[in-house]
Amino acid sequence: MSPRERRAPRQARSRATVERIVAAGRAVLLERGWDGVTTNHVAAAAGVSPGSLYQYFPDKEAVLDEVVDRETVHLEARISRAFVDTLRAPSRGDVVRRNVEALLDAFGEQPAMTRVLADQMPRGAGSRRAAFARRVDELVAAVLAGQDTGQRRPDVMAWVMVRAVEQATIGWVLEDPPVDRADLVDELTLLVTRYLERRWDREVARSTASD
Amino acid sequence: MSPRERRAPRQARSRATVERIVAAGRAVLLERGWDGVTTNHVAAAAGVSPGSLYQYFPDKEAVLDEVVDRETVHLEARISRAFVDTLRAPSRGDVVRRNVEALLDAFGEQPAMTRVLADQMPRGAGSRRAAFARRVDELVAAVLAGQDTGQRRPDVMAWVMVRAVEQATIGWVLEDPPVDRADLVDELTLLVTRYLERRWDREVARSTASD
DNA sequence: TGCTGATGCGAGTACTTGCTCGCCTTCAAC
DNA sequence: GTTGAAGGCGAGCAAGTACTCGCATCAGCA
Numbered sequence: 001m002s003p004r005e006r007r008a009p010r011q012a013r014s015r016a017t018v019e020r021i022v023a024a025g026r027a028v029l030l031e032r033g034w035d036g037v038t039t040n041h042v043a044a045a046a047g048v049s050p051g052s053l054y055q056y057f058p059d060k061e062a063v064l065d066e067v068v069d070r071e072t073v074h075l076e077a078r079i080s081r082a083f084v085d086t087l088r089a090p091s092r093g094d095v096v097r098r099n100v101e102a103l104l105d106a107f108g109e110q111p112a113m114t115r116v117l118a119d120q121m122p123r124g125a126g127s128r129r130a131a132f133a134r135r136v137d138e139l140v141a142a143v144l145a146g147q148d149t150g151q152r153r154p155d156v157m158a159w160v161m162v163r164a165v166e167q168a169t170i171g172w173v174l175e176d177p178p179v180d181r182a183d184l185v186d187e188l189t190l191l192v193t194r195y196l197e198r199r200w201d202r203e204v205a206r207s208t209a210s211d
Numbered sequence: 212m213s214p215r216e217r218r219a220p221r222q223a224r225s226r227a228t229v230e231r232i233v234a235a236g237r238a239v240l241l242e243r244g245w246d247g248v249t250t251n252h253v254a255a256a257a258g259v260s261p262g263s264l265y266q267y268f269p270d271k272e273a274v275l276d277e278v279v280d281r282e283t284v285h286l287e288a289r290i291s292r293a294f295v296d297t298l299r300a301p302s303r304g305d306v307v308r309r310n311v312e313a314l315l316d317a318f319g320e321q322p323a324m325t326r327v328l329a330d331q332m333p334r335g336a337g338s339r340r341a342a343f344a345r346r347v348d349e350l351v352a353a354v355l356a357g358q359d360t361g362q363r364r365p366d367v368m369a370w371v372m373v374r375a376v377e378q379a380t381i382g383w384v385l386e387d388p389p390v391d392r393a394d395l396v397d398e399l400t401l402l403v404t405r406y407l408e409r410r411w412d413r414e415v416a417r418s419t420a421s422d
Numbered sequence: 423t424g425c426t427g428a429t430g431c432g433a434g435t436a437c438t439t440g441c442t443c444g445c446c447t448t449c450a451a452c
Numbered sequence: 453g454t455t456g457a458a459g460g461c462g463a464g465c466a467a468g469t470a471c472t473c474g475c476a477t478c479a480g481c482a
Contacts, residue, residue, distance in 0.1 A: 049431045160398045167378030179367050187371045194405040260461045
């Protein structure tokens with residue numbers, strides 16, 4: 001509460017120090033997991049003394065926040081780029097399939113980071129995680145809103161789909177389950193495309209009439 | 212590694228002590244979260260000294276394991292009971308819907324425990340979590356295997372569905388998102404029933420032919 | 423060159439953690 | 453009632469934690 005702010009790095013030397021601390025934070029995070037991160041370890045890995053670390057970060061959490069923020073910015077950019085690209089592509093046919101593949105690539109290339117972000121990072125932590133999820137929800141909802149979804153609410157559909165697909169892709173990367181990648185892509189594509197179909201069928205009729 | 216085993220409680224008195232420790236472990240877990248659990252806290256909450264705790268549990272993890280085991284046994288019984296019940300019910304029409312509702316009930320009644328189990332408990336921890344997921348997968352896969360799924364593999368379908376539905380239901384309980392319960396039930400029912408439809412359509416054709 | 427604030431250091435503090443160990447109390451079998 | 457084992461206690465240890473503070477060093481400028 002009191003002295004939250006720390007000295008901002010002015011000289012090139014100290015800017016480099018900050019970078020080394022963040023990089024070391026990332027490395028320690030991947031190596032030892034969220035709970036294994038220690039300010040002393042980060043400082044040592046950065047080749048810096050604990051005191052120097054606290055010159056630029058008010059506490060341990062601030063270091064982790066910086067690391068996570070950089071990572072999620074990166075990840076979100078990548079995901080939304082893939083999303084927009086497939087929408088713009090000439091053949092609209094397998095938009096879903098290509099997005100599923102893009103997600104699997106994004107998570108699969110850095111399983112360790114995926115594990116930290118999806119598994120170890122506390123949900124409460126500044127709600128950085130919730131904020132990320134919300135941004136993805138909005139991205140998908142915006143696209144759905146531009147299309148004819150009949151009676152169904154685009155935001156609800158987006159929320160459901162994002163959670164379903166996210167969990168399946170992340171789970172596949174982290175659990176290495178008895179499902180090979182091609183099958184997973186097929187099934188998730190099926191799951192989503194059928195879910196998105198617009199038809200007035202038994203299920204919808206019953207649902208709007210129930211209770 | 213060396214003295215893993217501890218004294219087994221022989222007298223009624225010590226059996227009661229063990230019970231109090233486990234109950235206190237559960238309470239502390241709900242109150243302070245996974246990382247907030249401390250052997251000293253558990254002992255204090257049980258009205259017992261730390262030394263007594265270590266008479267019956269080799270380490271802190273053993274206490275938490277016992278608490279989690281009891282909880283997952285309970286939860287799994289409840290889920291599979293609901294599952295089997297809906298299958299046996301006269302009207303097979305909304306089996307999916309009623310299972311979704313049962314899941315929402317199960318998780319929703321104890322949000323604190325749901326948070327601990329789904330969110331805070333490390334995935335690595337004795338892979339108790341993975342074991343639980345595997346049992347649920349098998350339950351669902353067994354039912355699907357008894358039905359005609361065409362070309363599609365029941366185990367893969369089960370894996371995908373379990374993750375999708377589980378994450379959506381748990382997420383709804385923990386995130387309290389801008390989706391009301393009735394809508395979520397509708398949409399998840401739609402998601403699953405459509406996914407389960409047996410038809411030979413474009414998606415399947417493309418998927419089996421791809422790569 | 424000499425000065426001054428920015429930078430860096432790392433031993434040290436204050437605290438928490440999991441867990442032990444010597445000692446005392448209670449119980450049950452004879 | 454005696455006795456030996458089961459049960460229980462709780463101060464305290466060893467290890468580790470986040471973080472500080474007094475002091476040394478350095479970069480850039482006059």
